[in-house]
Each structure stands twice: as structure tokens, then as C-alpha cells.
Amino acid sequence: MNWSNGFIAVDWGTTNRRAYKLDASDSCAGEFSDGKGILSVPAGGFETAVGEIRQHFGELPLLLAGMVGSNRGWVEAPYVDCPAGLEELAKALVPAPDGSALVVPGVAYRNGRCDVMRGEEVQILGAAAAGEIPPDCLICHPGTHNKWTELEAGRIASIRTVMTGELFSLLKGKSILSELMQGESSPGPAFADGVKRSLSGAGLTSELFGARASVLLGRADPADTPSFISGLLIGEDVRVGLSGGSTRDRPVFVMGRPDLTRLYAAALSQAGVESSAVSGERAFIAGAAKIVELIR
Amino acid sequence: MNWSNGFIAVDWGTTNRRAYKLDASDSCAGEFSDGKGILSVPAGGFETAVGEIRQHFGELPLLLAGMVGSNRGWVEAPYVDCPAGLEELAKALVPAPDGSALVVPGVAYRNGRCDVMRGEEVQILGAAAAGEIPPDCLICHPGTHNKWTELEAGRIASIRTVMTGELFSLLKGKSILSELMQGESSPGPAFADGVKRSLSGAGLTSELFGARASVLLGRADPADTPSFISGLLIGEDVRVGLSGGSTRDRPVFVMGRPDLTRLYAAALSQAGVESSAVSGERAFIAGAAKIVELIR
Numbered sequence: 375m376n377w378s379n380g381f382i383a384v385d386w387g388t389t390n391r392r393a394y395k396l397d398a399s400d401s402c403a404g405e406f407s408d409g410k411g412i413l414s415v416p417a418g419g420f421e422t423a424v425g426e427i428r429q430h431f432g433e434l435p436l437l438l439a440g441m442v443g444s445n446r447g448w449v450e451a452p453y454v455d456c457p458a459g460l461e462e463l464a465k466a467l468v469p470a471p472d473g474s475a476l477v478v479p480g481v482a483y484r485n486g487r488c489d490v491m492r493g494e495e496v497q498i499l500g501a502a503a504a505g506e507i508p509p510d511c512l513i514c515h516p517g518t519h520n521k522w523t524e525l526e527a528g529r530i531a532s533i534r535t536v537m538t539g540e541l542f543s544l545l546k547g548k549s550i551l552s553e554l555m556q557g558e559s560s561p562g563p564a565f566a567d568g569v570k571r572s573l574s575g576a577g578l579t580s581e582l583f584g585a586r587a588s589v590l591l592g593r594a595d596p597a598d599t600p601s602f603i604s605g606l607l608i609g610e611d612v613r614v615g616l617s618g619g620s621t622r623d624r625p626v627f628v629m630g631r632p633d634l635t636r637l638y639a640a641a642l643s644q645a646g647v648e649s650s651a652v653s654g655e656r657a658f659i660a661g662a663a664k665i666v667e668l669i670r
Numbered sequence: 671m672n673w674s675n676g677f678i679a680v681d682w683g684t685t686n687r688r689a690y691k692l693d694a695s696d697s698c699a700g701e702f703s704d705g706k707g708i709l710s711v712p713a714g715g716f717e718t719a720v721g722e723i724r725q726h727f728g729e730l731p732l733l734l735a736g737m738v739g740s741n742r743g744w745v746e747a748p749y750v751d752c753p754a755g756l757e758e759l760a761k762a763l764v765p766a767p768d769g770s771a772l773v774v775p776g777v778a779y780r781n782g783r784c785d786v787m788r789g790e791e792v793q794i795l796g797a798a799a800a801g802e803i804p805p806d807c808l809i810c811h812p813g814t815h816n817k818w819t820e821l822e823a824g825r826i827a828s829i830r831t832v833m834t835g836e837l838f839s840l841l842k843g844k845s846i847l848s849e850l851m852q853g854e855s856s857p858g859p860a861f862a863d864g865v866k867r868s869l870s871g872a873g874l875t876s877e878l879f880g881a882r883a884s885v886l887l888g889r890a891d892p893a894d895t896p897s898f899i900s901g902l903l904i905g906e907d908v909r910v911g912l913s914g915g916s917t918r919d920r921p922v923f924v925m926g927r928p929d930l931t932r933l934y935a936a937a938l939s940q941a942g943v944e945s946s947a948v949s950g951e952r953a954f955i956a957g958a959a960k961i962v963e964l965i966r
Contacts, residue, residue: 453887487872488883488890519846519879535879537846544840550815550833576783577910578874579903583815583831587784591749594784607875614873 375435375474377670382427382434383662385493386442387411388518392655395431400663405655406430412441412448420448421472436475437662440493443468443477453482453490459529460499460661464668478665481530489533494521497629497654500661502528506652512626514615514642514649516634518543522615524624532618538611539634542604551586554599561640564598568605569612569641578610604637612641629654671731671772673966678723678730679958681789682738683707684814688951691727696959702726708737708744716744717768732771733958736789739764739773749778749786755825756795756957760964774961777826785829790817793925793950796957798824802948808922810911810938810945812930814839818911820920828914834907835930838900847882850895857936860894864901865908865937874906900933908937925950 380397389411395404406427415423424436443451451468458481467476480492494515501507502525509528515521518539524532546555559565571581585603588594594602626642626649628635635651642649676693685707691700711719720732739747747764754777763772776788790811797803798821805824811817814835820828842851855861867877881899884890890898922938922945924931931947938945 482883482887484887484889487877487880488887489880490883490886534876535883536873536876537879538875540845541875544845548843549836549840575871577832577906577913579834579837579906580830580832580910581783583833584783584785587778587786587831590786591778591780591784593780610873610875614876617873 375476377435377666380434381666382431382436383659384427384436384438384440384442385496385658386438386440386447387493388413388441391440391442392658393427393430394659394662395434396659396663396666400667402659404431412444412446420470424470424475436470437478437666438470438475439478439496439658439662443479444492447477449477451477451479454479456481456483456485456533457526457529457531458495460503460664461668462529463495463499464665467665467669476669481533483533485532489535491521491523491533491535494523495530496661496665497657498523498525498530498661499528500659500664501627501629501652501657503664504657504660506657506660507627508625510624512615512624513652514612514626514628514638515654516628516630516638520611520615522618524618534615534618536611536614538607542607545582545603551582551599551603554586554589554596555603557597557600559601559604559637561637562601564594564601565605565637565640566644568602568607569609569644570605572606572609573613573645575613578606581606605641608637608641609644612638612645616645616647625650627652629657671770673731673962676730677962678727678732679955680723680732680734680736680738681792681954682734682736682743683789684709684737687736687738688954689723689726690955690958691730692955692959692962696963698955700727708740708742716766720766720771732766733774733962734766734771735774735792735954735958739775740788743773745773747773747775750775752777752779752781752829753822753825753827754791756799756960757964758825759791759795760961763961763965772965777829779829781828785831787817787819787829787831790819791826792957792961793953794819794821794826794957795824796955796960797923797925797948797953799960800953800956802953802956803923804921806920808911808920809948810922810924810934811950812924812926812934816907816911818914820914830911830914832907832910834903838903841878841899847878847895847899850882850885850892851899853893853896855897855900855933857933858897860897861901861933861936862940864898864903865905865940866901868902868905869909869941871909874902877902901937904933904937905940908934908941912941912943921946923948925953
């Protein structure tokens with residue numbers, strides 16, 4: 375593979391993918407995204423799925439990150455252990471079966487408890503390489519599974535995943551709370567009330583039912599319930615994320631969709647922690663460029 | 671309604687119902703149960719649904735408890751506030767539209783947080799009336815929604831609902847953990863490990879993902895995962911249930927299905943609390959008989 379004329383970087387997740395064309399000077403010359411996550415690619419279908427990307431951007435080598443490197447993806451790229459920096463990722467790239475692409479490994483944390491990530495590592499290490507976040511900080515990465523990542527000396531030192539987004543979806547989709555959760559969540563008083571309860575260590579699995587009981591007993595407005603439950607879940611997430619001893623005095627950065635980052639920023643602020651938002655897309659491009667620089 | 675020749679008591683929940691025929695001396699002379707919970711009864715269909723019960727047991731008056739008295743049931747029986755005993759329930763019975771039945775109210779707790787129950791109150795107060803539990807104790811009532819109930823001087827003083835069963839079902843049914851949760855749970859070492867983590871205050875929403883990561887990284891046997899996750903959820907439930915300040919030094923009773931009560935008993939024991947199992951069915955019959963005695 376000749377990487378000197380530019381390449382295509384793909385953040386390929388479970389339910390969607392986002393591809394960027396980088397030119398010879400690593401500037402972004404185009405991007406597209408669609409809902410073709412790895413779960414929608416049939417067995418043996420990755421050559422075709424990659425072909426669609428090349429129809430957009432031409433015959434360039436590909437750098438693929440995210441769940442495409444999992445055991446349900448195109449080719450499994452075994453996890454690199456913490457502490458992991460861009461050098462460790464670059465050394466552990468795995469070629470795709472057809473020789474047209476390299477797949478970025480995920481990162482594993484094993485220290486008493488276990489945790490893993492695939493995809494976020496390129497964004498986080500890219501943000502650090504680009505100077506958008508300092509080499510020592512805590513990153514909060516909201517999504518289906520929020521990842522709290524400790525960066526130490528520019529390398530990923532620990533990971534803690536919290537299933538907040540997935541739990542919210544499960545409860546909203548088909549639970550006794552579903553009806554009460556159909557509206558939008560916003561960081562107002564109801565959200566703050568939920569955050570406060572969870573930060574104080576109230577039991578989430580009990581407070582969730584309390585949200586329903588409060589409506590039944592006329593003590594809460596049903597219109598506030600999506601925000602309150604969102605506050606409970608995100609408050610618990612922040613409580614867990616900040617519980618790592620060494621993270622208290624580090625700057626905190628939130629990376630992700632704006633609708634989520636503002637809720638997390640509000641909850642962090644309530645916990646007495648100021649945070650800054652970082653663009654995950656720009657960070658991904660920076661990380662991919664840095665990895666390719668290391669193998670050119 | 672003439673209650674002197676016996677009556678029919680029905681514990682009518684969301685997804686099933688259980689009916690008992692009590693003779694003139696309040697002995698159980700027959701019982702049947704089916705899956706006709708209130709959610710399966712169409713609008714205007716309760717007369718017919720009650721008719722099916724009378725086909726089994728004859729033309730006797732009915733005492734109906736549980737979700738049948740909710741706003742989705744036959745007739746709404748407004749909640750009685752804590753502290754609530756059998757006398758308070760008996761005074762707040764609501765006649766069904768056709769005059770053939772009385773509906774037992776649920777119990778509400780409003781004191782900072784809100785909580786409610788419908789159905790368990792008859793079992794709990796019945797067990798106390800029958801002398802199966804003392805007038806001051808803590809009752810754990812596993813099921814879709816576990817209820818922790820503080821009994822004080824024979825009356826329900828507080829309620830705390832924990833959504834353990836429903837969360838377990840949601841995670842088992844359609845989450846990233848589904849595949850790993852298909853086996854049975856048993857109170858062995860993996861269950862104990864999960865309980866230990868939750869009792870120590872580890873964040874449940876993060877530990878759940880850790881269960882998957884441990885399997886991915888080869889640190890846990892997938893066959894142990896249902897028990898481990900069950901331990902995490904029940905351990906958190908027990909942590910929350912025991913967190914009420916005044917409950918620590920009271921005897922604890924577990925009421926419910928044997929497969930669940932043994933898991934809760936194991937988790938309580940791990941928390942240093944001995945518990946006893948109580949039959950919910952016998953308690954329900956005792957409670958229903960006592961309520962009818964109060965209105966005869």
C-alpha cells in the first residue's frame with residue numbers, strides 16, 4: 375500500500391460508518407457517512423462495503439478503525455493493552471484480507487476489572503497529538519456506551535465504560551417507564567434534580583421507579599420525566615466516571631454529539647467539575663493522519 | 671354483597687392473576703391461576719374476565735387486589751398513604767362498577783421521594799396478621815419490581831421499589847449483553863462475585879459492561895455471566911434496600927418465587943444479614959381473610 379498520495383480513514387462502528395478522504399498533506403478533502411455499520415454487512419460482504427467507499431474517494435489505501443476490527447468485523451485486530459499511545463496502535467495494525475486496508479486495534483484495560491474500546495482511541499489520541507487536549511486529562515465520550523478515559527503522558531492509561539446510552543434506549547423502548555420517556559431531554563431543573571440524586575449516591579435502580587411513582591402521585595409533571603431520567607442516568611455516569619482516585623484534579627474534556635455533550639457538561643458542572651467540548655471528527659482525522667505518518 | 675358464606679380473593683397483577691376460594695371459615699377451598707393479567711383484558715372486558723373466575727368458584731363476592739385497582743384496571747382504588755395497616759385498606763375498599771366485588775387500594779409512600787405498591791400490601795399485612803412475620807421488620811419482595819417494605823407496629827411505614835427484575839429482562843432480551851445472559855443464574859462463586867462488587871458500591875452501569883469485557887479478554891467464562899450479572903443486579907438491589915437507616919437491626923423476610931428468594935437470601939447473607947423465606951400465597955389468603963373480617 376502506498377500511503378504517500380493520501381488515504382481514506384474510516385470510523386466504522388456497529389450501526390454507522392464515517393469516511394474521510396485525506397490528501398497527501400493530510401488535509402480532509404471529502405467525507406461521507408451512512409448507516410452501514412458492521413452489523414448490516416453480511417458475512418463475506420466487507421470487500422463490497424469497502425468498494426462503496428472507494429467509489430466516493432478513488433483507489434486509495436484505507437485505514438479502518440472501530441468495530442470493523444472486532445470479532446464481528448472484517449478482520450480481528452487484537453486489543454493493545456493500556457497504556458496505549460499512537461505508536462502502540464501503529465505497531466499493531468492488521469492488514470485486511472484483500473491487502474487494501476489496515477485495521478486499527480482496539481485498546482484493552484485489565485487491572486482488577488476489565489474494559490475495552492474500539493474507535494474512541496483514535497479520536498482521543500488524535501486530539502492529544504493535535505494539541506486539542508493535554509497529555510494528562512480525563513475524557514468523557516458519551517454515546518451508546520460512554521467511555522471515561524484517563525490519558526497519562528499522552529497515552530491511554532485506563533478505560534471505564536458506562537452503559538448509559540443503551541440503558542436509556544432500553545428503558546425508553548420497552549419498560550414501565552417508556553410512556554413517560556418519549557419527550558426530549560434538556561438540561562433544566564428536572565435534569566438537575568436527577569443529576570443531584572445520582573451524585574448523592576441514591577440507588578439508580580430504585581430512583582428510576584421513583585420517577586414513575588412521582589407522576590402517579592401527582593408530585594412530578596410527566597413532561598419533565600425524560601429530562602429527570604436522563605439526569606439520573608447521566609448523573610450516575612458522572613459519579614462513576616469521577617470516582618477514579620487520580621482523576622479528580624485533571625481537566626475534563628467531553629467528546630461527542632453536541633446534544634449529549636451539553637447534558638454531560640451540565641452534569642459535570644453540577645459535580646463541581648468544569649469541562650470543555652472537543653470535536654470528535656477533527657480528532658479522528660488527526661489521529662488517523664498521525665498513525666499513517668508513523669507507518670509511511 | 672354477602673360475605674358470610676365465603677368469598678373469592680384475587681391477586682390480579684399486570685401479567686397474571688391468581689384466585690382463591692375461601693369458605694365461610696376462611697379456609698382455602700380451591701385456587702386457580704392463569705395469564706390473564708390486566709394488560710390482556712380489553713377495555714370493558716372486566717365483567718367477562720370476572721365471570722371466568724366465578725365459573726370456577728360459583729356466585730360469591732370478590733375481593734380484588736393488585737393492579738386491577740390501578741388506572742389501567744377495572745376501577746381505580748386510590749392509594750392509601752403510609753403508615754398503612756389492614757384497617758386503612760379495609761376502610762378504603764372501592765366497589766366495582768357491577769357491585770359484585772370490592773377492590774383493595776394500593777399503598778403510597780411520599781416523603782422526599784415517592785413510591786407505590788399494589789398487591790404486595792395484602793401479602794405483607796396478611797403475613798403479619800397471621801404471625802408469620804413480626805410487626806416490626808423489613809420485607810424484600812423480589813419480582814419484576816422488587817419492593818423493600820418497612821413494617822412498623824404492624825403497618826407499612828415505607829416502600830422502596832427497585833427495578834431489578836425488569837432491568838434483568840431488558841438486558842437479557844435486547845442489549846449488548848443478551849448473548850451472554852441466556853443461561854440460568856445460580857448462587858455460586860460468579861453470583862457472589864457480582865454481589866460483592868455491587869455491595870462495595872461499584873457503579874452498576876459500568877460493571878455491567880465489564881462483564882462483557884471480561885469475557886472478550888478471556889478473564890471470565892461466558893457460562894458464568896448470567897450468574898455474575900444476576901449477582902451485580904441483586905447485590906445492588908440489596909445495597910439499596912438495606913441503605914434505609916432504621917432497617918439495619920430488624921429481621922429481614924423474603925417473600926416470592928423460590929428461584930428468586932434463594933438468590934436474594936444468598937446476597938443478603940453476603941451483606942451480613944440473615945433472612946427467612948415467607949410464602950406469599952399463604953400470606954395473601956390471610957390478608958384477604960382479615961380485610962373481609964373487618965367489613966363483615
